[in-house]
Amino acid sequence: MKTKSAASSILCSLLLMITFNGVKAQSEPKALAVGDTMPSFSLADQNGKVFNSADYAGKRFLVIYFYPKDESMVCTKEACSFRDSFNDFTKAGAMVIGINGGTVTSHKAFSDHYKLPFTLLSDPDNKVYHQFGVKNKMFMTGRETFVIDLHGKVVFAYEAMMQGKKHSDDALAFIKQQGKG
Structure with missing residues (x-):
């Protein structure tokens, strides 16, 4: 029994x-993969202005990177790496966009503190994180970078939680390999 x-x-x-x-x-x-179409989204930038992805898709390459937190060590290295390579991204025809769940105020302070010349978007409910399929890692939101081509398709995706600088380096190297830079 x-x-x-x-x-x-x-x-x-x-x-x-x-x-x-x-x-x-x-x-x-x-998770979005190479070949998938980028979802449309609208979020507030660090200046409180609404950013609509449809206004930029198809006009330039978009380098969209998701990062866990403003002012944290790895995220700061990542943002500063995108900042230091900003002119190279611009010459290659790419627009850099950082996204996380931080507030507009937090993004503005972070942007001003490190003189970040690119757009930071506030995704307080992680809606866009979910649209892109970015997974949480342990107790934080994930760190992933996507390159979107002129057809609105993902052509490069990279995920590494503790290697913030590598996101910028690898995205720029990929764009340059494509003969765009």
């Missing part, structure tokens, strides 16, 4: 795990 009860208990546990994993997989956003 105990063996049958134990077997039923194990079977019930397995069914619950399978069901839970299936629900979890369905609720997680699908």
Whole structure:
């Protein structure tokens, strides 16, 4: 009798795990991959102005990088790397855009503190994070970079949580390889 009860208990546990994993997989956003179309979005920039992606898609390459937090060590290195390469991105026909869940005020202070010449967008509900399928890492939002071509398609995607500077370096190298820089 105990063996049958134990077997039923194990079977019930397995069914619950399978069901839970299936629900979890369905609720997680699908990560954008090379070849996917960039979703349209509107967010406030560091100056409180509304940024509509449709106004820029198809006109320039877009380098969209998602980062966890203004003023944190790796995020600051990443932002400063994009800043230091900003002229190279511009010459290559690319527009750099940083996105995280920070406030407009936080982005403005971060931008002013490090003299960031590019757009920072506030995504307080992580809506755009989810549209791009950027996954949380441990207790933070993820760090991913996407390059969008003139057709609105993802042509480069890079994810590395602790290598902030590499996002800028690799995105710029990719654009230059394409003969755009």
